Amino acid sequence: MSTPLLGEMSPAEAESVYFNEYPPPKTLPRHEALARAFIDLHVEAHRRVVLVTSGGTTVPLEAQTVRFIDNFSAGTRGATSAEYFLEQGYAVIFLHRQYSLLPYSRHYSHSTNCFLDFMDEAPAAADSSNPGHGPIMVRDEYQDQMRSVLRKYRYAKQNNRLLLLPFTTVSEYMFELRSIAKLMQPLGPDALFYLAAAVSDFFIPRSRMAEHKIQSSELPEHMRGSAISSDEIYTGENEENPSSNSRKLVINLDPVPKFLHQLVDGWAPEGSMVVSFKLETDPSLLVYKARTALQRYSHHLVIGNLLSTRKWEVVFITPDEPHERWLRVPKSRRSKSISGAEDQVGLAEAKKGNPSTLEEVEAQQVNETSRDGIEIESLIIPELVKLHTKMIEKKTQPAQ
Numbered sequence: 197m198s199t200p201l202l203g204e205m206s207p208a209e210a211e212s213v214y215f216n217e218y219p220p221p222k223t224l225p226r227h228e229a230l231a232r233a234f235i236d237l238h239v240e241a242h243r244r245v246v247l248v249t250s251g252g253t254t255v256p257l258e259a260q261t262v263r264f265i266d267n268f269s270a271g272t273r274g275a276t277s278a279e280y281f282l283e284q285g286y287a288v289i290f291l292h293r294q295y296s297l298l299p300y301s302r303h304y305s306h307s308t309n310c311f312l313d314f315m316d317e318a319p320a321a322a323d324s325s326n327p328g329h330g331p332i333m334v335r336d337e338y339q340d341q342m343r344s345v346l347r348k349y350r351y352a353k354q355n356n357r358l359l360l361l362p363f364t365t366v367s368e369y370m371f372e373l374r375s376i377a378k379l380m381q382p383l384g385p386d387a388l389f390y391l392a393a394a395v396s397d398f399f400i401p402r403s404r405m406a407e408h409k410i411q412s413s414e415l416p417e418h419m420r421g422s423a424i425s426s427d428e429i430y431t432g433e434n435e436e437n438p439s440s441n442s443r444k445l446v447i448n449l450d451p452v453p454k455f456l457h458q459l460v461d462g463w464a465p466e467g468s469m470v471v472s473f474k475l476e477t478d479p480s481l482l483v484y485k486a487r488t489a490l491q492r493y494s495h496h497l498v499i500g501n502l503l504s505t506r507k508w509e510v511v512f513i514t515p516d517e518p519h520e521r522w523l524r525v526p527k528s529r530r531s532k533s534i535s536g537a538e539d540q541v542g543l544a545e546a547k548k549g550n551p552s553t554l555e556e557v558e559a560q561q562v563n564e565t566s567r568d569g570i571e572i573e574s575l576i577i578p579e580l581v582k583l584h585t586k587m588i589e590k591k592t593q594p595a596q
């Protein structure tokens with residue numbers, strides 16, 4: 197009998213099999229200690245705490261990893277959302293893919309916003325002892341924006357409102373998520389989970405993973421380990437006449453167990469709010485898949501987004517009325533996006549004729565002061581906070 201896939205087991209069985217297969221990440225004890233102290237502080241202050249997950253996960257192909265599968269996410273959604281949560285008074289645990297975008301520094305990082313472009317060397321003072329070395333300054337045109345970002349960043353740091361915890365692989369992400377969710381128990385309804393990370397759906401179980409770098413050329417017989425057998429040479433599923441001896445690689449992936457079940461039904465505090473994201477590329481599937489996820493895991497909100505329009509529109513799928521609600525950045529305030537496709541905005545809307553113009557009017561009021569594009573997260577987070585507040589009020593008010 198073949199061993200069942202994790203996806204075929206009960207959620208509890210899959211949890212125990214999955215977590216027994218991997219050693220916990222080396223950083224876990226340190227992260228747990230940091231998270232515990234952070235949570236204690238905010239429980240004491242009766243402050244709400246949100247766990248924001250952000251960025252992609254890697255799927256290693258070898259235990260001593262040379263190669264891995266990755267995905268597109270740079271962590272823009274997570275890093276931007278974290279800033280708006282902080283603005284709303286939440287403390288934020290930011291569980292992010294290492295080297296992905298971070299709250300605040302995201303404005304000045306990576307090649308699109310390289311910090312060096314914001315700086316200049318000013319002339320040295322006339323009486324300077326070193327006339328060739330003027331002070332390094334922020335360029336005039338960026339002073340206001342940078343001051344504002346810097347102040348918010350320093351406020352979050354000095355007041356211990358933001359905890360940054362990095363992960364890299366999908367299994368590290370799972371271990372961290374489970375531990376932090378359990379540590380959040382004392383927060384009860386004040387805990388919010390905002391699962392924006394793009395978590396791989398597939399992985400190679402440790403038991404089937406090559407220890408060493410997978411070889412791309414034939415090794416002499418006596419040097420071959422158990423790394424990869426010749427019948428595992430990939431021929432490619434789209435090839436009509438696959439050549440049997442090409443040096444291709446079969447990558448045989450198992451489904452990652454859907455831990456949302458375990459999060460909602462066990463790890464997360466009683467009464468807390470769980471928000472997951474659903475990403476699709478086919479507009480005709482988005483609402484259906486988001487609804488199905490909400491029904492399957494019985495949590496509180498699925499935020500659906502299309503890869504091509506994710507910077508300008510999202511849909512809130514809720515168990516309560518109105519079930520499907522679109523938030524959209526008005527046309528005139530959309531930021532430019534190289535990878536985005538504006539002509540696809542509106543295509544995924546199931547109930548056509550939704551009053552999306554309402555959101556557009558609100559959006560204009562929200563951010564009238566900004567001349568630049570509006571970030572969709574500035575619409576998402578206040579709406580979400582309203583839903584969280586309602587949930588907290590329901591849980592904490594005695595039944596009439």
Ligand code: 9Z3
Nearest residue numbers: 269270271272273392393394395473474475
């Ligand atoms: C999202 O849908 C996020 O909004 C994005 C953000 C990953 C699209 P960026 O980093 O992108 O700002 O460029 N995240 C969740 C995607 C996901 O993996 N969801 C799972 C699924 O769709 C469910 S938890 O099955």
